[in-house]
Amino acid sequence: MWKTTDGGVTNWTSITLPSTSTSVTYIAVHPTDANTLWITYGGYVAGQKVYESTDGGVNWTSISTGLPNLPIMSIVHNKSVTSKNILFVGTDLGVYAKQGANDWVEYNSGLPGVVVTELEIYYNPSGTDKLRAGTYGRGLWETEILSPVPVELTSFTANQKGNSILLNWTTATEVNNYGFSVEQSSTLFPNWKERAFIEGHGNSNSIKNYSYVDNSTEGGNLKYRLKQIDTDGSFEYSEEVEVVFNKAYKYSMEQNHPNPFN
Numbered sequence: 001m002w003k004t005t006d007g008g009v010t011n012w013t014s015i016t017l018p019s020t021s022t023s024v025t026y027i028a029v030h031p032t033d034a035n036t037l038w039i040t041y042g043g044y045v046a047g048q049k050v051y052e053s054t055d056g057g058v059n060w061t062s063i064s065t066g067l068p069n070l071p072i073m074s075i076v077h078n079k080s081v082t083s084k085n086i087l088f089v090g091t092d093l094g095v096y097a098k099q100g101a102n103d104w105v106e107y108n109s110g111l112p113g114v115v116v117t118e119l120e121i122y123y124n125p126s127g128t129d130k131l132r133a134g135t136y137g138r139g140l141w142e143t144e145i146l147s148p149v150p151v152e153l154t155s156f157t158a159n160q161k162g163n164s165i166l167l168n169w170t171t172a173t174e175v176n177n178y179g180f181s182v183e184q185s186s187t188l189f190p191n192w193k194e195r196a197f198i199e200g201h202g203n204s205n206s207i208k209n210y211s212y213v214d215n216s217t218e219g220g221n222l223k224y225r226l227k228q229i230d231t232d233g234s235f236e237y238s239e240e241v242e243v244v245f246n247k248a249y250k251y252s253m254e255q256n257h258p259n260p261f262n
Contacts, residue, residue, distance in 0.1 A: 001027070001039070003057060015057035020048045025072060028087075031079040038063075040089060042071035050075065050089060050104075066104030068093055076119045078145065080129055083152055083172065088131060090116030095133060102236055107131075114138045121145070151177045151200070151228050154207075158224050158243045165214040165243060167224060174204040181227035182212050187220045194227075202231070220245060 001015040001024065017024065022043025030036035035056040041048050049064035049072045070092040078086035084100035088107060092115045097107040111133070118134035122142075132142040156169040167182060177200030183192045195216070201208050214224075222245050226238040 001057065018048070018051050018060045018062070020045060022048065022071075026074045028075045028077050030077060030085070036085075038075050038077070038087065040072035040075045042073070044069055044071070050087075063098070064104075066098070067091065067096055073115070073117045074119045076121055076131075078121055078129075080121075080123060080145075081152075083154065088119055088121075090119045090133060095119070095131070099236070101239060110143060111141055112138060151175065153226070153228070153238055156226060156238055156241055158222070158241045160243060160245055161213070163215070165222065165224070165245060167212045167214065167241075169210050169226060169238075171201075171204070171208045171210075174201050174208065176231040177202055177204075178229045178231045180210065181229065182214070183225050183227055184214065185223045192225070200228075 001017055002012045003015050004012050017039070020041060020043075022041045022045055024039050025042045026040045028038045036052070036054050037057065038053075039051050039060075041051075046069045047062055047064050049067045049069075050062070051060040052063050053060050067089070068091060072089050072091055074090040076088050078088070080086075085098075086100075087098045089096050089098075089104070094106065094108040094111050094113060095116055096104040098104045115136040116133045117136055120132050122130045122132060124130065129145045130142045131145050132140065134140055151174050152172040154170050154172045156167075158165055158167050160166075169180075171177075179200040180198045182195045182198065184195050185192045195214055196212055198210055198212055221242060223240050223242050225240045227235050228238065229235045
């Protein structure tokens with residue numbers, strides 16, 4: 001890989017790529033941050049499918065979790081969403097999508113099982129954006145990107161308040177949001193368990209604030225996450241938040257005896 005910072009006039013420098021036995025198949029660059037870019041690899045080496053750099057190619061991080069061990073043929077970034085990176089890749093098994101820090105998931109509703117060699121997004125100025133896929137032997141396909149982020153979670157915090165934990169979270173937009181399952185784990189009980197279910201607002205394009213007070217807590221390191229559930233039953237998890245919970249004991253003064261006393 002080579003990089004230019006003057007439009008290719010004279011300045012080309014070599015970029016060191018991740019060590020792998022396969023070949024780069026595609027490059028995508030963030031539309032407003034030239035130092036953020038992604039590359040895809042062909043071949044059949046597990047975990048070496050998509051790499052991300054945030055410093056112009058100096059360092060690379062694999063973001064391949066969730067992808068099948070098959071060649072990745074193309075990648076495209078959705079510039080319509082600015083709060084997080086939305087990526088789509090074409091594979092030998094169709095299309096996969098990635099939202100922010102979440103793992104890759106299939107994005108193949110209505111698409112036959114086919115090799116996708118090229119992806120492009122049509123940014124519709126007067127309607128819904130469309131993802132278009134060029135395939136090997138099955139022609140050209142497109143789908144409306146109805147909501148790449150059905151629920152856009154902008155904040156999620158956990159803080160101790162007395163002998164309780166106060167959770168607060170905010171959404172910027174919601175599409176078909178059935179609600180949130182509040183889940184907790186701790187050092188004593190590492191398995192995630194549901195604490196409560198908070199009903200969502202369904203569809204909304206305005207800021208919505210949510211809160212939940214967890215009174216049934218034990219002391220120690222506590223972790224919380226939100227399981228956001230759509231009306232069709234599909235779901236995704238938020239990032240985890242952690243709080244060190246120090247549970248206070250109840251103090252009381254009883255009648256003094258004998259009298260006087262220290």
